[in-house]
Amino acid sequence: MEKIKTVEELKAICLARQEEEKKESVSILVCGGTGCQSSDSQKIVENLQAELAERGLEDMVEVVRTGCFGFCEKGPIVKILPDNTFYTQVKPEDAQEIVESHIMNNEKVQRLLYQDPKTGEHISDSKHMDFYKKQQRVALRNCGYIDPENIKDYIGQEGYQALAKCITRMTPEEVIEEVKKSGLRGRGGAGFPTGLKWQFARGYQAEQKYVVCNADEGDPGAFMDRSILEGDPHSIVEAMAICGYAIGASEGRVYIRAEYPLAIKRLEKAIESARECGLLGEHILGTDFCFDIQISFGAGAFVCGEETALIHSMEGNRGEPTTKPPFPAESGYWGKPTNVNNVETFANVPVIFLKGADWFSSIGTEKSKGTKVFALAGKINNVGLIEVPMGTTLREVIFDIGGGIKSGKEFKAAQTGGPSGGCLTEKDLDTPIDFDSLVAKGSMMGSGGLIVMDEDDCMPSVARFYLEFTEEESCGKCTPCRVGTKRLSELLKDITQGKGTMEHIAELKRLSQVIKDTALCGLGQTAPNPVLSTLAAFEDEYIAHVNGRCPAGKCTALLKFYIDPEKCKGCTLCARNCPVNAIEGTVRNPHSILQDKCIKCGTCMDKCKFGAIVKK
């Protein structure tokens, strides 16, 4: 594309693109998010294109590969516009039927429509699905709608007009004022007011300043930021440029995990096309404002999500945090004033300037404005990416949007904030979710991972899972965290292996407090949260372990295998497969397990065809 030299040209391209979209009466959107690509969605795109070409329809119908639609559980997703038909679990070989039936004969392919689990009805328009009804898409407004690799698609959604407005009609101070007025708070975890942060960075004088986008996304089990980068990379490019104008920086850096190949590819493409169009680089849209962005790669260290560690890593060093102050706003990348924001924080910025700070602050709760994106996962029916207004309750998220717990089991807990957060339980279901209410409940918003657990999940084991993670990820710089997380994880290991005592539980509590109070950076300070919050809500479960029982039936060391004599047919299969000959019995007579020999390998239970073996 040619360089865009003025705001008028930008607007003209936007209008032209919108006209084009109107003319293309039908578009087929195919999800190209990581989840759906893993189930062959690329092949669906190719097959659809081939089917259309075969019938000479390729100019009338556009096939667009988008970012994640959010409903990953039932992917790959194919959506047809303008009527919003939503096809789920599409296979490459379905392309022919979609083209023949839907496109040529205007007959929807019934078997691919989403079926409401409650009513059994087929729902065609995604707007009527429970999954989407309570969602409001602000940060994800373009995800699953535009082709993230085509800058024209983004411009067609008024893309880069927020930047144009800022640099041609507003002073940097006015830009900061507008962000402050919107009430936007950082989505990377702590919820610091974004406008205020920009103001600090503006306040320091330096010949060079930097805008950094934190795309490290360390929470294991979360994929919000990568999905935004995969689905709408230009919104991040645009927001970083706006931030650069506001704080007086001409250089931006995105720090992204090397493990995110698709997000990297699309971001690289976005930066390149923005440069080609003159929306990055020298004298953007004919103004004096110059700004460019480069990418730095992370290398798999959770602590590098912490902003001082991230900056050290960008400088090519070990990603070890340093004490604050000085904050990056004063002395960051190469010792220069640096503003670090999270991907989702940036994704909210352009729309604040398009629709106004007042519009933005009308969404959400008193102190948490706007929406929050969550990666909903675990024992829930609709695993996926959702965005809800701040203040939505956990119950609405889990039961209305998430479709409830898998296999009709009981809800037990939900973990927010990943390894730094805590668990919420039954009694918290009606709490409105925002930054402050989650902290009050002993958890935190975190970056947006929301893992749902059911009756089969053992809470001491969950705490152990997180502590093993933080132990491994501790950078080792300070003793409370290095030694403390190791000790916590040993204590939890003992408890889940049936070697725990009440003293273990007391020690967990004591040590957790010490680590919280003395660790150097956020990783260590928050590492005990999963322990403390599971202890607060499920201390009885810890005590049960000490007494030799795992109520959830998860901890193998505490389980025993039994044969139900009523159900056993005496087929001898289990005895023949037991690796330690712990099963006795004769043909056609009930068998039994010698508990002192059994090593609890579970083989017998897998083998028995009559369900006669139970563990408890």
Add this chain to the structure above:
Amino acid sequence: MGCCSGADQEKYDELKRFIDALPTKQGELIRVLHRAQGIFGYLPREVQVFVARELEVPVSKVYGVVSFYSYFTMKPKGKYEISVCMGTACYVRGAENVLEELRKKLAIEPGETTPDGKFSLRSLRCVGACGLAPVMMVGDKVYGRVTPDMVDSILAECE
């Protein structure tokens, strides 16, 4: 680099060209190591020494960075790299059992390679396909909703 065979020499040349093309060497160690691992598959001591010399930094610094980041590996990977996602979403849906099965079948621990060099095993954290949890990968190919009894047939595909 007297030790190198011809094929290795080509790899070193490629890495050197990459380094020479960088606008600045300052702060570029991690970028260079990513490239080096891309070229060599792993980062043995000789490669680290080479990088240190080219970037004019102490070898101890290179080693310090390589050992800090889990993405960098000093051991060669197997022909097929098996990764099991141990992110939270996969963990609560039973990824541990899948990893356990692979451990048994391949008789190696995560981070190791089979003696014949065919398979290496590792665990990683969230590949972004949580909807398909539990997830495992062979190279870049993602397998979703994996159960321990699928492991055999997945391994059998690697021929």
